[in-house]
Amino acid sequence: MKLLVESTQPVQSFISDEHNIILYTVTKTTENKFYKINPRGVVIDSLVLVDSPFNIAFIRGVIINKVKYQYYKWVSNGNKQPFYILFKT
Numbered sequence: 001m002k003l004l005v006e007s008t009q010p011v012q013s014f015i016s017d018e019h020n021i022i023l024y025t026v027t028k029t030t031e032n033k034f035y036k037i038n039p040r041g042v043v044i045d046s047l048v049l050v051d052s053p054f055n056i057a058f059i060r061g062v063i064i065n066k067v068k069y070q071y072y073k074w075v076s077n078g079n080k081q082p083f084y085i086l087f088k089t
Contacts (some may be wrong), residue, residue, distance in 0.1 A: 009084055014061045022061060022075050026053040034063065047074050
């Protein structure tokens, strides 16, 4: 596998249940890129979020926008639409 990524922050990774490698990089001030790489080393999908990297959390394969209270299921099902986090009191 040959992959070259640049990032202004440390590159984060996660292995999904489907054995895909997920890479999280920050390429510009507000450009957060996620890459999905299959077991053969081929990039099969990507997701770009435009926001400060300090607003984005990547925890055990879950992508969260901490300011907009949104999360993404992209890692598990490829859905690039955000879901809102609902709070109950």
